[in-house]
Amino acid sequence: MASSHHKKNQIFLGTFIHSVKLGELQYMHDMAVCVDKFGKIVAVEPQRDLENVMENVKETLCQKLAWDAHDLAVTIAKEGQFFFPGFIDTHIHAPQYPNAGIFGKSTLLDWLNKYTFPMESSLASLPKARRVYASCIRRTLAHGTTTAAYYATLHVEPTNLLADLCLAAGQRAFVGRVCMDDRDVNPAYYRDESADEALARTRAAVDHVRAIDPAFALVSPILTPRFAPSCTRECMARLGALRRSYGGGGDVEELPVQTHIAENAAELALVKAMFPECDSYADVYDRHGLLGARTVLGHAVHLTDAEISLVARRGAGVAHCPCSNSALTSGEAPVRRLLDAGVGVGLGTDVSGGYSASVLEAARQAALVSNHRAMPVGKWADVPDGERERARLSVEEVLHLATRGGAGVLGLGARVGGFDVGLEWDAQLVGLGLVAERPDVEHEYEHGHGHHGTRATDRGNVDIFGWETWEERVAKWVFGGDDRNVKKVWVRGRLVHERE
Template sequence: MAEPSNKCFIGTFIHSKKLDELEYRHDTAVFVDSHGKIVAIEPLPSSSDQRAAAITAVYDHLQWRDSQTPIVQYECREGEFYFPGFIDTHLHAPQYPNVGIFGKSTLLDWLDTYTFPLEASLSDAAKARRVYTRVVRKTLSHGTTCAAYYATIDVPSTNLLADLCLGAGQRALIGRVCMDRVGICPEYYRDESPEASLAATRESIAHISRIDPLMEIVRPVITPRFAPSCTTTLMKGLGELARSTQLPVQTHVSENKNEIALVRELFPPALTGAVDDTYTAVYDVFGLLTDKTILAHGIHLSEGEVDIIVERKAKISHCPCSNSAITSGAARVRWLLGKGVCCGLGTDMSGGYSPSVLEAARQAALVSRHVAMGGDDRAKLSVEEVLYLATRGGAEVVGLEGKVGGFEVGMDWDAQLIGLSMVPENEEEGEGVEGEDGGNVDIFGWETWPDIVAKWLYNGDDRNTKKVWVKGRLVHERK
């Protein structure tokens, strides 16, 4: 880990001011202290001498020049800007080797055919280390500064994922997956009993609490895989654990119509005491629907379910890529937002085929247009809105609102430096293309800044992510 330093970042800063508005700050300096917190933001004059003097004045005001902590300056080049780090609110770390492999399956068949065998195999420590190291590095390379990870039922490999995230500097919610229902979970891959599942979950929580006592980088998250995978006894125990620890909860809801029918069959109100037979009511009756709950998907929610989600202040992780790939459906995000539901974006690997939240954002825009084709033109999400979901929206989903997701004094410096290819004025046909590593985004110089951001959203990839910081620490640099 690099020696702590105070940092000054100079250039253009773009972040979401609100759901439908991006703020552009040009010729600006952002000052980040050795703890990774933004302590000052100052506009800069155009004159280079005056700029240097203005920066020095802030150093003096912050008493940085009088301290023993070194000062490091970063300055944007042409075609570069700073953007908040992306927040992936839903992904399955052990499934990363299967990205792009979903065949012709729908959800329940896909789990049995592809997912459970791979997850079970990660009880092999060497295999788990290989897979988890790669998924952390890969997501960081795409600008993901925080990820809500599902692990497996295996405690040592779940703990390993937490260790690797902490070592790499990626913020993460780490969840040991709970699943004990005979007949739904395969015999080779399920918890032996509700008691065993709860004991293993507590063991993993204890480990994460030991390695990061303040939970500044890694946090445990209570993770019933989804309601059908858990018995009523386990669901009740997990709800009690959530209440006693005040930890976040992550799970799935209303992803697939066959899954919803299965929930009705397994959890009739007569058994659970729920007010109705909806998927959401099952989580609520067991105490798993709280203001710290992350519900992935929410495609087929009813009006009543959304009302209770809003009342409990639970959150939705929208996963447009996997919802399309596994043919689950198109979530009505505009409707959810209008009802007051907090939403973020998830890659949902390996149902989703990409580790990129930027890809999830563009897919969210496209899926919203498919919803609009059904007759509601208001359903369309703008560039500004999907980038909000990728940053500030995601921050609220994972419980980090006001801490990350934007550039404001008092927030942590979780950021990425984006670099786009500037097409030279004297470029001739066929030259300057072979061997370029600037990605798919070509900037000619006449685009407005909103146009530049739109081109990045729809054409960008990890080649444009030049540097990534978490809490002021440089955690990825493209060579």
């Protein structure tokens, strides 16, 4: 939904929670965050006089900022609500959205051929693509995703349509036309016919985004070799040259890149057989000019120490996709090892290998998967206890990955991810269900037709009783929350989603 509020100066009042660094959340109570007409945070001020809040806002903040108090939008968080930065999905396949939750008993390579390629190829139909992409964008916004790095299909017009729809909906997005020209790996009905065709189609998609958003202020193109086995050496080398030569919008010198790496054991064997001259999977991308500061590597489950070191040196980042890695039995990504090595990590839903378009779900699964790495069983049995324990990711850490971590991976760290002055207002208003002291006040129970029953409410799964600390409230939200807790969502100050 569109809103005219992004054309006004805005003030947001209440509790604000954001990550200030890995493992540390900052809780700012009774605060006012001031956002200008361009969607940028220009002031963060204590707001003590809540009883006379509107008068105080107009008398003090508007005067201080030289704003017209009559041309102002004010949003006040209610009891049980708080503002949180918008989630950043660093890895999601928009054309696979209809298949979310469908993976049968497949592992990666079988799943691609049975479910994924047929669905993606069918989106050559623009009406079908519009239906799927509009639904995907609506769903991700409803889950609080303000930025998404989308893989599209290999078709140019449907990919351009996805970019158009993101821009119209107001979602910050990276939109990539997938490149896949290897004749031996890709099905005949769904592939680029040559490296020339792959590059020409990619340029067309990049040019379209530049035409609709010249500065890449909201929507950016992203080069998308599907994964090394799907591309010929010539295709990857030419994409690498395009990355360096094309230039981005504004101050961006190079185009970003997204691809997959070290997701599955069978995939590793395939890469080794196809690229025997390369030292490793990561080396394949490095030799073809695709490993750089704005490269997003999906999964990274089975990287060696040497590969992790290479990725860190090149400044590339990792999209951690715990739901997909579990659903397709790919493995448990070594997130702590990546972080310790200086590799930036964000979260990806990886729909439809992942079953949910919710980054909050990815966050809770990231915590649970890290716990599995800490358990003294299987291949981790011989690992020292202290090292195993360090593998665990806390609530504060997974929320960092969901916001600032993802922003860093996508090269947006100076623009979004928190509530600092100078950042853009990409945010969600989260509401948790406050349980009344007397159940009859909520009408939780009602009589009907001679039996007792309960009536469901739409406030979500998280019940707050009032005695929880804020840290406990956030933990309950992470492990029990869903889209029903997302009351409003803004991108660059524009209201893009509101739950009635």
